Amino acid sequence: xxTALYSFGGGQMVTAILRAALKKHAFQPTDVFVNDISxxxxxxxxxxxxxxxxxxxxxxxxxxxxxILLGVRPQDDWVGLIQTIAQTNTHAQVVSIIAGVTLDQLKxxxxxxxxxxxxxxxxxxxxxxxxxxxxxxxAHADQAQVExxxxxxxxxxxIPETQIDSYTGYGVAGPNYIYNFFxxxxxxxxxxxxxxxxxxxxxLENLQGAARMLELxxxxxxxxxxxxxxxxxxxxxxxxxxxxxxxxxxxxNAVLAxxxxxxxxxxx
Ligand SMILES: NC(=O)c1ccc[n+]([C@@H]2O[C@H](COP(=O)([O-])OP(=O)(O)OC[C@H]3O[C@@H](n4cnc5c(N)ncnc54)[C@H](OP(=O)(O)O)[C@@H]3O)[C@@H](O)[C@H]2O)c1
Numbered sequence: 001x002x003t004a005l006y007s008f009g010g011g012q013m014v015t016a017i018l019r020a021a022l023k024k025h026a027f028q029p030t031d032v033f034v035n036d037i038s039x040x041x042x043x044x045x046x047x048x049x050x051x052x053x054x055x056x057x058x059x060x061x062x063x064x065x066x067x068i069l070l071g072v073r074p075q076d077d078w079v080g081l082i083q084t085i086a087q088t089n090t091h092a093q094v095v096s097i098i099a100g101v102t103l104d105q106l107k108x109x110x111x112x113x114x115x116x117x118x119x120x121x122x123x124x125x126x127x128x129x130x131x132x133x134x135x136x137x138x139a140h141a142d143q144a145q146v147e148x149x150x151x152x153x154x155x156x157x158x159i160p161e162t163q164i165d166s167y168t169g170y171g172v173a174g175p176n177y178i179y180n181f182f183x184x185x186x187x188x189x190x191x192x193x194x195x196x197x198x199x200x201x202x203x204l205e206n207l208q209g210a211a212r213m214l215e216l217x218x219x220x221x222x223x224x225x226x227x228x229x230x231x232x233x234x235x236x237x238x239x240x241x242x243x244x245x246x247x248x249x250x251x252x253n254a255v256l257a258x259x260x261x262x263x264x265x266x267x268x
Contacts, residue, residue: 003033003052003061005149006092008081009071010036010045010053013097013122017071017153020126022049026152033061062088067149070096070106074265079109086110093145097122099168100266103138103161116140118150119161121168125175126153134159134167165266169259177251182207 004027007014014034021027033052034045045053052061062068068085072078078098085094094117096106106117118141123131131154137143143158150156159167182203189199213224229235 002031003065004028004031005033005067005069006058006062006065007032007034007069007071008036008078009069009073009076010034010038010041011071011073013124014069014071015045015048016124016126017069017097017122018045018049018051020153021149022051024152026149033058033065035062057084059088065089065092066145068092068094070094070098072098074098074100078106082106082109083111086112086115090115092116093118093142095120095146095149100262102266103136107138114140116142118146119164120150121164121172123154123172129154131155131175132157132171134164134171136161136164165262166259168262169257170255173255173258177254178207 005021007018010018018032018034022029022032029050030052032049033054034042035054035057036042036045037055039055042053042055045051052058062085068089070078070081072081078096078101082094085092090112094106094115096117097120099121101119103117103119106119107113107115110117115138117138119136119138121134123133125131133150133154133156135146135150135156135158137146137158147156157167157171185203186196186199189202190196194202213219214221217224225235225239229239
């Protein structure tokens with residue numbers, strides 16, 4: 001048995017990543033090991049994915065791992081974990097999804113100047129095949145080794161580390177804005193006299209269809225609106241109300257608040 005992937009932390013995000021990575025055959029289940037301090041998570045992961053898992057660190061599997069995933073929270077003992085990695089395996093590609101913890105902080109905690117660390121802000125649409133993850137490689141990281149893994153749970157956008165907070169607040173939190181828009185729209189449909197079922201079905205169809213139109217035509221949405229909003233028609237009446245409302249500013253303020261909060265949580 002070899003260990004292609006060793007993960008510290010097996011919570012919500014790591015579980016979503018593993019589900020996608022195993023489905024895409026990025027790893028064989030027997031080549032994956034997860035170390036989580038919660039015995040419940042250990043049992044769940046073993047039973048769900050048929051991977052190796054334990055609440056104690058497995059030094060042998062850690063030493064042979066090709067990729068080590070740091071999947072714990074910023075408030076967990078990531079410093080202790082990176083020091084364990086530094087003592088056990090300095091050849092692996094270390095991939096951190098810990099929000100707000102910088103490459104410099106990870107390297108400083110390891111005390112290994114050439115540690116191959118990559119910072120990933122993973123998307124949360126991993127089950128769908130949609131969604132961009134923001135990826136920042138450190139100087140010693142090996143893109144060829146890391147890429148098949150990160151591509152197994154979404155599309156990859158290589159970004160400078162300075163963009164990570166913006167990426168988190170805009171991109172990774174992105175589905176939240178869409179869910180809110182969906183609720184606002186479907187409530188409007190119900191207010192307007194449709195059943196909840198009809199309102200949901202129509203909104204989902206329009207959401208997917210409008211995204212496809214943008215993709216297919218390559219047109220700016222304003223061009224598509226010009227076609228739909230004919231003079232004296234229905235569309236332009238709705239457009240006037242939207243333009244007079246806080247619709248755009250509300251979304252923009254929400255994104256800016258999410259970026260600000262990401263920066264605050266990172267403590268920088
Ligand atoms: N969830 C998201 O949508 C999302 C999106 C982007 C990035 N992230 C990042 O992903 C990371 C994980 O988030 P999450 O939502 O998956 O959190 P989570 O569900 O709380 O998972 C963290 C897991 O790590 C375990 N753990 C804590 N300390 C550990 C240690 N020293 N060794 C081994 N396992 C340990 C925790 O056990 P206990 O619960 O028993 O402490 C828990 O099971 C965070 O840094 C977060 O910022 C999450």
